[in-house]
Amino acid sequence: MRVEAWLLSAGVLFFVPLGIVYGYVAEWEPVGTVGFFLLGGMFALAGGYMWLTARRVSPRPEDNPTADIEERAGDVGTFAPHSWWPFVMGVGVAIAFLGVAIGWWLTGIGAIIALVAVAGQLTEFSRGLHAH
Structure with a gap:
């Protein structure tokens, strides 16, 4: 660090x-x-x-400048094998920015979609197949 x-x-x-x-x-x-x-x-x-x-x-x-590569081997963290939430979040943000050009009402819809996707990503490991 x-x-x-x-x-x-x-x-x-x-x-x-x-x-x-x-x-x-x-x-x-x-x-x-x-x-x-x-x-x-x-x-x-x-x-x-x-x-x-x-x-x-x-x-x-x-x-450590003299460390070997093998010293870092092991478990790095827990990652989702697949998740649709980043895609949904990207669609929501794209709709929100599209609303600036088309109409502000579309920005609200995109923000709601993005917030739902953020909540889904945050709770992804709390329920379903990969629950801890």
Whole structure:
């Protein structure tokens, strides 16, 4: 997790000075300047979370530069063998964005379909064939 923490923390060191330079060059134009500072803040939040998590969990084989491939072997997680919910979610989001061009009423229908798909995906392992 240390590599991820360094990578995300480097975003702060890039975007905050870039925001200062952009603000100076663009005469403190509010939208771009604030956008760069918020982007630096986003990287600070993600990098800080990774630093805190890296301190709490034990080092992974990926964190050891002399580790062998065999050290990472084993169970990675639980994955659904097949699921229609991502497809339904994609259709709902596509209908919602299509509603911006056709009519706002269609956006509501697409949002409802997408929310049902999110609920279905979240509860997929709570019922049915793959229930835990």
